[in-house]
Amino acid sequence: MKFDQIKQIYPEAQLVHEPKNTNVTVSFPFKDQWIQFNAATKTNRELDLLQLMFKPEQAPLQHAAKQSDWYAFLLGERNELPEKTGDFRVIQFALLKKDQQFDQKTWLKAFKSMFESVDEAFFIDETAGLLIQSESAGKLTVEELSAIIQTLDDDFSIKTICYIGQFWPFNSDFRSIIMEEQIIFNKQKNKTSALFSLPTVALNYYTAEALEKSPLMQALKKKFIGQPEWKELVLAMWHSQGNISLAAKSLYVHRNTLQYRIDRFYELSGLSLRDMNDLLLCYLLLL
Template identity: 50%
Template sequence: MNFNQLKSIYPSAFLTDDSNNDQNYLTFPYQNQWIHFDKKQLTSSESKLLHLILNKETDIKNPENPQSKWYDFLIENNSILPAESGNYRIIQFNIKKKDTNFNKKLWLNAFKSFFENVEAAFFINDHYGLLIQHYSGYSLNQDETIGILQTLDDDFSIKTKGYIGQYWSISLEIKDIFNEEQTIFFNQLDKSKQVFSLPDIALSYYASEALFKSPIIQQLKEELISHSEIKELITAIWLNQGNISLAAKYLYIHRNTLQYRLDRFYEESGLSLKNRDDLLLCYLLTI
């Protein structure tokens, strides 16, 4: 189904070059762009149908990568379980800024080599793919995975983001769980650090709809917008768990410069980003 056909059914649908990550929209990768649908205009059944259609549409079968039972189960909606027992997690990856010389097969083999007990790994489309890992006692943590991607990014001159799913026991429900993890990944792609997981974004992702309905939060948001660069500042401190030195490094500014901005924001708003309750409130205002 092409964009014009979808547009005739959902007139408010639109395309962008990035994921946009507005919680009010249901977002999917579409060819080399992103397609967005207004959630308010979708029923639950329509949302599920769009997941089925667009996950299928984005599929570009790559003859370089052998098909697997996991591909058939997750992408082709085959009802046969890809394994008989065990716990598995799905690591999603999305690659940007690749040039025409980028070798997907070479990158995928390098990426797989860092993980133990890989059941399957494949690209779903030109930039997005999955790695499925079987739990056997030890797994690379988030920081280690970030280090891997940073190394590969330097080697291949690309920019990669990843989402580490939870381990789940094998069952038919894994397909629904994957669909939700996929939606989370696409919607949080430009809001989170290079590699993230459910605990990193659960608060912002699941609280966003309730916050949107609050007149108090909306008023505070309007006031927050009047402070230039504050959203970036809040995000940096939140992602670095209140550590001022790490936040300054994240923003590529001197620690004293960051301290000055924090003091100025406190004088203007009465909110101290050094206080964890104030920081939490300010972070919620940015989502």
């Protein structure tokens, strides 16, 4: 499909050189650029359809992956469980902006070296794959992993998006849980940071559809769409969990300036960002 044809269907679509995914915009890879859409005007079903439209075509799987017990089990080629015990997590990854010189095997080896107790790692297509890790004493934080992956991206001149799964007991429920994590990854990877986990996206993922169906919430949301400066204020207060000093620091403003903005926000919206219930409601309106 050509960009002109997409433009006829979605007049607001734009070609950009770098992806910009926020609560109001969403980007998808298109040839050597990105197509940016207005996410605020799209339903979840439309966004899912766009995700399918711009999903890269899958290349034939590597022979090594085909022989993997983990691959066969997690992707549904066999129902019996591999002979494993303990807790495991699956780290999903997708590579963006790789060039023709990219060496898949070298990158995968470097990626595996970042984690302890790796049981297996493999690509499932040209750009995406899974790493299975058994639970161990040494666990890097999301912030530490993010810094390491950024260094790896710089070395290989690519961009990596990762979902850090939870550790789950290896039992008959394991595959269905991982399948849900895969759905979460595919739906949220263009809406959040390059490295994320369930706690960072759960509220967004599990409430977005319900909010979309609510006339009351949609009516409130219209107020927020018309006030773009509110988003920055609400997010700063949410990320600081109501701590005004931390929020002021993140916004690079004086505490008194932020106090004034919060008071002004209350006058216009009737919602107090000092109250955690009101703050949660305001955050939900941005999802």
